Amino acid sequence: MSNTTDELVVFKHFVSYANVALAFFGVSSNVLALFVLFHTQFLKIPFVFYIINILLADIGSASVVAYWSYQFMLNEGRIHFCQLLCYLSHLTYSVSNLSLVIFAMERFLLLNFPLNFQAFLCRTVVALMIVSWIASAAVSFPTYYKYEPVLINEERFCKLISLDGMLAMSISFVELIWEWAIPSVILVVLNSGILCALLRRRMRSQSKNHNDG
Numbered sequence: 001m002s003n004t005t006d007e008l009v010v011f012k013h014f015v016s017y018a019n020v021a022l023a024f025f026g027v028s029s030n031v032l033a034l035f036v037l038f039h040t041q042f043l044k045i046p047f048v049f050y051i052i053n054i055l056l057a058d059i060g061s062a063s064v065v066a067y068w069s070y071q072f073m074l075n076e077g078r079i080h081f082c083q084l085l086c087y088l089s090h091l092t093y094s095v096s097n098l099s100l101v102i103f104a105m106e107r108f109l110l111l112n113f114p115l116n117f118q119a120f121l122c123r124t125v126v127a128l129m130i131v132s133w134i135a136s137a138a139v140s141f142p143t144y145y146k147y148e149p150v151l152i153n154e155e156r157f158c159k160l161i162s163l164d165g166m167l168a169m170s171i172s173f174v175e176l177i178w179e180w181a182i183p184s185v186i187l188v189v190l191n192s193g194i195l196c197a198l199l200r201r202r203m204r205s206q207s208k209n210h211n212d213g
Contacts, residue, residue, distance in 0.1 A: 023066035030055045030062070049125040050103045053095065053132065060092040087144040090175060094136035097183040102128050104190040111197035139178050142171045
């Protein structure tokens with residue numbers, strides 16, 4: 001029994017160290033990518049701001065994973081600030097999804113309605129990215145209450161609320177709809193429309209070349 005317990009402790013520490021290492025490399029690579037973008041002429045291209053927004057969200061997400069794993073190693077599973085960490089995790093994930101949705105929406109409109117729609121300007125993209133953070137912050141806020149504070153050895157920690165509770169179930173449902181269902185459906189519809197538009201363009205181009213020949 002003791003050997004099994006020791007093996008589990010070693011395995012948990014190994015996973016925690018691995019998560020910290022991966023998160024560190026993730027943060028480092030994203031920071032380097034941002035450094036490159038901010039020191040080149042790419043900032044004049046609206047598309048780059050989508051990348052910047054996703055990089056910022058990924059940095060936040062990886063930082064949460066690193067801190068969470070590091071605290072797990074130090075406190076034997078008890079996490080400081082776990083309410084805040086949970087909230088930030090959902091926030092950054094939501095921002096990444098919204099960035100992809102907004103970019104797909106722009107491409108869809110540009111390809112299917114070229115006469116009535118022009119590509120977003122840099123200022124428009126920046127405004128939309130700010131909106132994505134505000135909307136995500138508002139919708140993800142209930143996830144903060146999935147955890148409740150407890151005192152262990154006079155130190156403040158928090159534990160996950162039982163999912164049998166109506167509040168936790170409602171929060172989990174909102175998470176599922178906002179973070180998974182809605183973005184997935186929208187992305188499937190928009191990307192299908194983009195694919196159809198590209199195929200139509202290709203067919204028209206082939207038909208025109210055939211007629212010219």
